[in-house]
Amino acid sequence: TYSDYSNIASVSTFAYVVSINFNRDNPAAAPWNNTNNVPQVGDVYENFVNELSNPTGINMEVLTDFSGENPFGVNTGNNSGIFPDNVMRSSWWLDVGVTSQIKISGLSQAQEYSFVFFGSRDGTGNRTTVYTINGQSVSLNCSGNSTQTVQLDKVRADENGEATITVSLAPGAIFGYLGALVIQASNIPAESLNQISGSSVKVATMDLLNTTNRATTNEQQTPTPIIPNLVLKGYPNPFVDQLTLSTNFDKPQSKLSVRIIDMSGRMVYSQDFQGINKGSWTNRINLTGKVSQPGTYILQVTGPDLQKPMILQILKLK
Numbered sequence: 001t002y003s004d005y006s007n008i009a010s011v012s013t014f015a016y017v018v019s020i021n022f023n024r025d026n027p028a029a030a031p032w033n034n035t036n037n038v039p040q041v042g043d044v045y046e047n048f049v050n051e052l053s054n055p056t057g058i059n060m061e062v063l064t065d066f067s068g069e070n071p072f073g074v075n076t077g078n079n080s081g082i083f084p085d086n087v088m089r090s091s092w093w094l095d096v097g098v099t100s101q102i103k104i105s106g107l108s109q110a111q112e113y114s115f116v117f118f119g120s121r122d123g124t125g126n127r128t129t130v131y132t133i134n135g136q137s138v139s140l141n142c143s144g145n146s147t148q149t150v151q152l153d154k155v156r157a158d159e160n161g162e163a164t165i166t167v168s169l170a171p172g173a174i175f176g177y178l179g180a181l182v183i184q185a186s187n188i189p190a191e192s193l194n195q196i197s198g199s200s201v202k203v204a205t206m207d208l209l210n211t212t213n214r215a216t217t218n219e220q221q222t223p224t225p226i227i228p229n230l231v232l233k234g235y236p237n238p239f240v241d242q243l244t245l246s247t248n249f250d251k252p253q254s255k256l257s258v259r260i261i262d263m264s265g266r267m268v269y270s271q272d273f274q275g276i277n278k279g280s281w282t283n284r285i286n287l288t289g290k291v292s293q294p295g296t297y298i299l300q301v302t303g304p305d306l307q308k309p310m311i312l313q314i315l316k317l318k
């Protein structure tokens with residue numbers, strides 16, 4: 001006899017990586033995004049670039065203040081640490097009793113993220129810093145650090161495409177530091193995305209649909225059979241001007257409506273298709289002049305013969 005199969009595991013490369021250097025002087029070379037400033041409440045850093053220097057639509061806002069900027073991190077002199085010297089040498093720091101927060105926005109609900117934290121101070125003592133997202137925390141002693149990072153995995157954005165990072169001191173620590181943040185994005189498989197019952201992705205998308213496309217509300221409420229294993233693909237993604245959509249239907253579709261919605265809930269593109277045959281469906285849409293601003297968007301495909309919208313996160317480049 002044979003045993004049952006084990007749990008299914010999967011692995012993929014990152015969709016993209018965003019690296020942020022918390023500095024005032026001595027900026028790091030590309031692809032690092034440098035703050036080039038002391039931390040100040042209300043400051044917003046917009047549209048970070050990824051490892052290819054392409055814009056991602058990811059932004060950062062300082063919600064509560066740090067104690068200042070510290071230029072005394074470890075400096076190897078030859079970039080032999082885990083990050084370049086100009087990243088390790090600087091940080092935003094916290095004094096005892098200070099808790100700081102930054103908000104990352106422009107995240108995709110069709111992706112999950114690893115947040116990698118680094119801090120360094122060329123000194124001794126307990127300088128253990130705690131980094132928290134969605135109630136999950138990791139800690140790092142930044143004293144003399146040039147080789148260690150900590151990270152939080154499988155972080156998902158809220159319904160607004162945001163995640164808040166809290167930086168604080170561990171018990172007994174004398175100072176805390178945030179020197180670098182690396183955000184690694186991974187696509188959630190479409191099958192998993194569609195199977196998440198009551199997920200923020202589906203709820204948020206349906207809310208957007210109901211506020212921007214009320215003309216089709218009655219049509220969408222018509223009970224229809226569930227179409228299993230329906231997967232929507234779009235390529236190239238990221239795109240510049242044109243996007244090709246493809247999926248496979250097990251029955252004819254009388255009508256399909258394609259909508260593209262930005263992260264503020266505004267519909268920027270709409271197109272309907274009639275009389276779709278059973279089987280493979282592929283269609284190229286021209287978005288020149290219609291989706292003009294770089295950033296993250298939600299693409300939805302709805303129709304009277306679909307039980308629920310098909311959802312795809314897309315990224316517009318310049």
